[in-house]
Amino acid sequence: MGQRRHREQGRHPDARAEAGAVDASTPRGSAIEVFLAFLKLGLISFGGPVAHLGYFRTEFVQRRAWLDDKSYSDLVALCQFLPGPASSQVGIALGLGRAGWPGGLCAWAGFTLPSAIALVLFGLGVSRWDALAQSGAVHGLKVAAVAIVAQAVWGMGRTLCPDRLRAGIAIVAALLVLAVPSAMGQVGAIVAGAIAGRCAVHAGRVPSTEDRDRGVRKSMGAALLLLLALLLVVLPVLAAATRSPALAVIASFYQSGALVFGGGHVVLPLLQASVVPGGLVTNDAFLAGYGAAQAVPGPLFTFAAYLGTVMNGALGGWEGGLALLVAIFVPGFLVVAGALPFWESLRRRDGIRRAMAGINAAVVGVLAAALYDPVWTSAIHSRADFGVALGAFGLLVVGRRSPVLVVALSATAGWLLAR
Incomplete structure (x- = not known):
């Protein structure tokens, strides 16, 4: 016993540091500490998921x-690798490792x-003052959404479609979504992309690394993944059995959160198909909120809070x-916590x-189809609109300006053009 204690005490400091790094996920902090650290980041983290990951590394590493x-x-x-909002899931995993x-x-x-909170307040304003949704400034937000989605298609296409095969998968996915303009068409495009990739794409080897304990047991992980799958099946069945419009919308948002690969922008067509065709949210209000979502920090999935606020029918208001x-984020929480012990x-x-x-x-193709309908068809009505969108796209892609600045300039341009 004494010899073992002596060996532990005599271990080189670097070796102790390395051992601590491997076991860094062991809870050793407080929930309040975690909340305050992430609240600060939630107030300043502009720029989308990639920027969020940079903020996280600076703060926590x-x-x-x-x-x-x-x-x-x-x-x-x-x-x-997982479906859901990647930056939020990294944050959840960091919180789990720090304080359980x-x-x-x-x-x-x-x-x-x-x-x-910011998007709920904007949604309350749109709901209370009808003229706000029709104003030139809000139309400028819709035009900004054209540039932002186009930038997402451009960047994701270059990264995720590096060869002819994957570019072809994206094109076929876009055609399928345009031919079947519903959530079923979008999910079908993603499933078809998975099958095509499994059969034809060649992926590189993943280097061998040591397994790490992330603070979640395999039995708990398996239970969470099972709960994720059960809710995917049970919620739509309950909505159909009870004929509850509110439960149907919750089931649809849960499904969107569970099936989205590729970041927050890809959730746009799924949510649009869930709320606009049935008249729960007007297309103008939908795109105005999407533009506003670019001007706030934090994850783009909070767009769901805006949609719930402006929604007609059983749901509506801040409730x-x-x-x-909650409905759109629960799947991401379940899947990241459930996958942690199995990832390696x-x-x-x-x-x-x-x-x-x-x-x-495939998600590049799904987003490309959404760029045309509803984003382009609802926002670009004149040469002036196209000019504003083109200028905004140039600022984002060539000038590499902040989306916050681009959204503000687009809203200002829309207000000036409407006068």
């Missing part, structure tokens, strides 16, 4: 030293609430915003990586 760079990169790889389940919830709440905000073995499977490559290519 460099400044607070909650984990090392390799552990952080492994978490990022996992969350890019309360830490995961506090990380989500701190990062999400600032933008959700509906809160309900749909899953990521090495060749078939899984090929299917994911096909899915990623």
Whole structure:
């Protein structure tokens, strides 16, 4: 016993640091600490998921030293692989590792609430003053959405469709969505992309790394993944059985959160198909909110809070915003917590990586179809509109300006053109 204690005490400091880094996910902080850290980031994290990941690395790897760079990169790889909002899922995983389940919830709440509150307030304004939704400034927000979605298609296409095969998968997915303009067409395009990728795409090898304990047991992970799948089946069945419009919308938003690969922009067509055709949200209000969502910090999935706020029918107001905000984020929470203990073995499977490559290519096509309808068709009505959209796209892609600045300039241009 004494000899073992002596060996432990005599271990080199670097070896102790390395061991601590591997086990950095062991809960050793408080939920309040996690909430305050993520609340600060939720107030300042502009720029989208990639920028969010940079903020997280600066705060939690460099400044607070909650984990090392390799552990952080492994978490990022996992969350890019999974469906759902990648940056929010990285935050949830960091909170779980720091303070257990309360830490995961506090990380989500701190990062999400600032933008959700801002969008709920904007939604209340749109609902109360009808003229606001028809104003020139709001039309400018819709034009800004054209440029922002076009930038997303451009950037994702270059990254996720690097060869002819994957570019072809994206084109076929776009054609399928345009031919079947519903949530069924979008889900079908993603499934077809997975099958095509599994059968035809060649994926590179994943280097071998040591397994890490992320603070979630495999039995708990399996239970969470089972709950995720059960809710995907049970919620639509309950909505159909009870004929409840509110439950049907909640089921639809849950499905959107569970099936979205490729970031927040890809959720746009799924949500549009869920709320606009049935008249729950007008297309003008939908696109105005999407433009406004670009001007707030935090995850783009908080757009769901705005939609719930402006929705007609059973849901509506801040209560509906809160309900749909939870509905769209729950799948991402379940899938990242459930996948953590299985990630190291899953990521090495060749078939899984090929299917994911096909899915990623398909979501580019889904987003490209959404760029045309509803984004372009609802926002571009004149040469002036096209000029504003083209200028905004140039600022984003060539000038590399902040989306916040581009949204503000587009809203101003829309207001001036309407005078």
